[in-house]
Amino acid sequence: MRRTNQVMTTQPPSSDELNTKALTVLRAARNVFLTHGFSATTDMIQREAGVSKSTVYAHYANKEALFVAVIEAECAAFTNTVRGIGFRPGKLRETLTMLARAYLDIVLSPGGLAVFRVVIAEGPRFPKLARTFYLAGPQVMTTMVSEQLARAAASGEVDLGEIGRDTAASLFINLVRGEPQLQCLTHPDAAPSSAQIDQWANAAVVTFMRAYGCGEEAPSRRSRS
Amino acid sequence: MRRTNQVMTTQPPSSDELNTKALTVLRAARNVFLTHGFSATTDMIQREAGVSKSTVYAHYANKEALFVAVIEAECAAFTNTVRGIGFRPGKLRETLTMLARAYLDIVLSPGGLAVFRVVIAEGPRFPKLARTFYLAGPQVMTTMVSEQLARAAASGEVDLGEIGRDTAASLFINLVRGEPQLQCLTHPDAAPSSAQIDQWANAAVVTFMRAYGCGEEAPSRRSRS
DNA sequence: GTCTATATGAAGATAGAC
DNA sequence: GTCTATCTTCATATAGAC
Numbered sequence: 001m002r003r004t005n006q007v008m009t010t011q012p013p014s015s016d017e018l019n020t021k022a023l024t025v026l027r028a029a030r031n032v033f034l035t036h037g038f039s040a041t042t043d044m045i046q047r048e049a050g051v052s053k054s055t056v057y058a059h060y061a062n063k064e065a066l067f068v069a070v071i072e073a074e075c076a077a078f079t080n081t082v083r084g085i086g087f088r089p090g091k092l093r094e095t096l097t098m099l100a101r102a103y104l105d106i107v108l109s110p111g112g113l114a115v116f117r118v119v120i121a122e123g124p125r126f127p128k129l130a131r132t133f134y135l136a137g138p139q140v141m142t143t144m145v146s147e148q149l150a151r152a153a154a155s156g157e158v159d160l161g162e163i164g165r166d167t168a169a170s171l172f173i174n175l176v177r178g179e180p181q182l183q184c185l186t187h188p189d190a191a192p193s194s195a196q197i198d199q200w201a202n203a204a205v206v207t208f209m210r211a212y213g214c215g216e217e218a219p220s221r222r223s224r225s
Numbered sequence: 226m227r228r229t230n231q232v233m234t235t236q237p238p239s240s241d242e243l244n245t246k247a248l249t250v251l252r253a254a255r256n257v258f259l260t261h262g263f264s265a266t267t268d269m270i271q272r273e274a275g276v277s278k279s280t281v282y283a284h285y286a287n288k289e290a291l292f293v294a295v296i297e298a299e300c301a302a303f304t305n306t307v308r309g310i311g312f313r314p315g316k317l318r319e320t321l322t323m324l325a326r327a328y329l330d331i332v333l334s335p336g337g338l339a340v341f342r343v344v345i346a347e348g349p350r351f352p353k354l355a356r357t358f359y360l361a362g363p364q365v366m367t368t369m370v371s372e373q374l375a376r377a378a379a380s381g382e383v384d385l386g387e388i389g390r391d392t393a394a395s396l397f398i399n400l401v402r403g404e405p406q407l408q409c410l411t412h413p414d415a416a417p418s419s420a421q422i423d424q425w426a427n428a429a430v431v432t433f434m435r436a437y438g439c440g441e442e443a444p445s446r447r448s449r450s
Numbered sequence: 451g452t453c454t455a456t457a458t459g460a461a462g463a464t465a466g467a468c
Numbered sequence: 469g470t471c472t473a474t475c476t477t478c479a480t481a482t483a484g485a486c
Contacts, residue, residue: 178399
């Protein structure tokens with residue numbers, strides 16, 4: 001029931017225009033590329049999408065272009081997920097724990113691990129995508145932590161010494177992500193328990209607070225000898 | 226100038242027997258797989274080695290077997306390199322700095338990055354290789370750090386609190402490897418300067434010592450307010 | 451835009467001579 | 469063991485009908 005061609009073209013592509021087929025192809029390509037890497041075949045994508053080869057090539061010039069579209073969409077989604085982490089800023093220790101846990105949930109998710117795998121693997125062939133990933137994921141997270149450190153520094157909860165806020169935030173992210181991510185990447189069969197993830201997050205926060213925390217915390221710290 | 230067939234077969238394969246061709250193939254496969262990943266072709270390997278296809282398949286059943294041989298050799302070499310890090314145990318801060326710097330040199334080397342890339346990428350298809358890599362690289366390094374922490378704990382240079390030695394060692398490795406490795410993986414064109422690597426190593430050591438060090442260091446630390 | 455059918459090339463692996 | 473030549477399969481991409 002179209003009014004006029006004029007109206008049609010000014011309407012947003014609500015559910016048919018670009019949506020139906022192009023999005024179907026993109027979503028199928030996402031699943032296939034994230035499962036098998038760039039060496040996945042266009043055949044698999046075509047079958048997963050339930051369309052013909054021509055439909056795939058009608059929307060994307062070639063395999064590379066489709067791959068780039070998939071990864072860029074994943075990076076954008078990654079940024080949104082990180083930005084959308086819900087946390088109520090409070091005492092630094094609690095804030096960092098919330099952030100660490102939320103970040104690990106993203107990084108260790110099947111999608112998070114798959115994107116990391118394929119982006120790192122294809123870094124030499126798609127250097128632009130690799131940089132996009134870095135900015136969309138770790139960089140955004142580091143910035144969020146850095147902002148919380150600024151708050152905490154103002155309220156005297158933290159003493160960063162000669163080290164910069166951004167460097168400190170980066171070091172915190174290293175503490176959080178390092179071992180958990182490496183373990184999940186090298187043990188693809190054994191997914192960590194929720195309790196294990198909490199333990200990892202806690203160890204990172206405890207270490208960071210021991211290094212740079214100096215607020216009105218529990219006075220038990222460093223009360224030895 | 227062969228003496229007899231009998232002698233030939235009882236002699237060790239000093240420089241011709243298995244050495245020349247089989248090793249040539251393995252070395253060529255190493256370069257090709259580490260550059261292009263598992264999707265590298267046997268054609269490239271054959272050309273790089275300067276032999277024919279038949280020679281490749283005379284020594285390795287198929288592409289997978291050759292790939293496994295390459296990665297296992299790399300892992301073994303990795304272990305030897307890590308174990309061979311020369312350091313004179315002294316004050317903990319200096320020891321950790323030496324270890325951090327040496328580990329970064331390995332991890333950030335072209336070979337180190339390439340092995341990481343391909344092992345992580347093929348983890349789902351070769352889970353055994355992924356676990357081997359974890360044990361041969363990060364695990365060995367963590368153990369070395371853990372041993373130094375034991376020494377330091379005995380001499381009162383360190384107070385790990387409730388945290389385990391191995392956990393502390395793992396956290397230190399996280400601090401060292403995290404950002405540098407991620408940055409090199411996602412910026413394949415820009416190799417970091419030696420000064421940059423030193424800075425990274427120092428930041429990790431400073432942070433770890435602030436968290437867990439408690440020896441007769443410079444007394445300036447935490448002298449605030 | 452979408453389909454079926456196909457052109458074109460490349461990759462893994464083998465046959466058979468030497 | 470090593471080579472040349474080749475078999476077979478499969479992957480990317482396109483042609484042409486609707």
